[in-house]
Amino acid sequence: MTTPILELRQVDKSFGPIDVLHDISLKVHAGEVLCLLGDNGAGKSTLIKTMAGVFKPSSGELLMDGNPVEFRGPRDAQEAGISTVHQFGGTFPLMSIGRSFFIGVEPTKGFGPFKVYDRKKANEIAVKAVQEFGITRIDDGDRLIGGLSGGERQSLAIARAVHFGARVLILDEPTAALGVKEAAHVLRIVLEARRRGLAVIFITHQVTHAMTVGDHFAVLIRGAVAADFRKGERSREEITDLMAGGEAMAELEAEIEGHLTAQHNPPAA
């Protein structure tokens, strides 16, 4: 088997006395989508922030291409090729597509103190990058981000990450706030990123979305990997139950059922 692009070995993370992650070991290969599933508070955010260089692991190590790495900050991780795209695309609603695409790395023309921002070039590259991902509706780099739909914003952010050389793409609940159609759009882009050989880490609690694109799944419960399996090894119900913390989901359903029955047939007074 090939060396994974990114690997976590027995990573622990604690904030003072509170342990958030225990003994996390994960691997993600190029051209593969790893779905991280977990309920709220399971430690998903801490885990991705650890991978993105925001937090340092308390113990354990991160390896890229088999070599141990240590990130001093998000910038370091980005330079190593790990890019995070947040739920709302992490973009700026009142900026133009071209400007926000190149934020922090603006293309310029001219020289010395007279370097000016090259709007035309920025717009062209940005629009081209997004269109390559199949979003042909974006054709004017002067449009404001705020005028795009949620899915288009996600797509733009993903296209941006890929353009700037991301090898590992961390998508933090990209479909959470989207409608069905928009979500499908984003999932298609995830598959396109995979086809291009990126390693995608897809965080979600929507099992359907995960099952559509995932090759490899990891379920987090209370900061630990509760299950680690490949596509087709578990059913949808099994995954949902796992996420809800074991067999609890079935019990919960029974409870709700009982409650409903009680309401429909009030006990005689």
Added chain:
Amino acid sequence: MNNFSFGNLFRRPEAGAFLGLIGVLVFFVVFGSTKFLEPAGAASWLNVAANLGIVALPIGLLMIAGELDISIGAMIPAGSMMVAVLSGHYDFPIWIGMLGSILLGFVVGLINGILVVRTAVPSLIVTLGTLFAVQGLTLGFSVFVTGTTSVALTADPWAKFVFGQFLGGSFQVIILWWFAITALFIFFIHYSPYGNWIFAMGGDKISARNAGIPTSRLTIALFVLSAVSASFVGMCQAILFNSAQVSGGMTFIFNSIISVVVGGVLLTGGFGSVIGIFFGTITFAIVNQGIYFTTFDRNWSSLIIGIMLLLAVLMNNTFRNMALAYRPKKK
């Protein structure tokens, strides 16, 4: 891009400010006279606009970046007192006094900036604190050193020529400074790559930081810029009027915010333009001074300013929504 259209014009941040400017011009020509467009009249509002505009520009940038600085209200008299005490009361060369003013602005701006960056306290509160602190310091210090609240200053001819002369009898030389500074800001904000960073910071600070923008340093720099601009205006006033007072300057706080908001800057940050702030400042100054050219009682001027501000904000909201909803037509 040669396909000019009115639609494109209206989606720009300064659209509202531009229409507002036309509006007040028409208003005062109809109700007053064209006299306020003639040199003597124009000087009255250009002088107000220039003094206000030099402060309003950095305030506008801070607002675009999502911050606010109201300590400028105390920085203007502080800058003025500094040069007057050093060069008027103590007879140091004028350039030492001027350097003192600018340095004071630098230090106060640094304090504002560092406090805002290091603590989670909103900049309105931080600068409210420094507003009163600087005001108290100016008053206490002046009375302690000079025994009065008003200090005379006789500037060298060259300083007078560059910072405090009347051009053509009534135009303050600071008007030229204002034009030059505006041009510099337009380049810096809309053409250099750094301008992009300020908009990004105001749009989403965390994303901006993640994109590698030095948000903390940029915030501190903006606060330094606004405090230095305020002390610069104070310094020019002291040189122009040959004296400095500890009071005055408080009106600049609201007036600069009004100019900036009328100029199309979004109060919560991320949207605006330098030329918009420029138009907003002129609009404000015309309303402020134009009332003298009409037959109205000048007591009504605040009412007009208030209504203008509300209209401008509503108009700017409309234009911003137009800009957001904009989609190019299929070709």
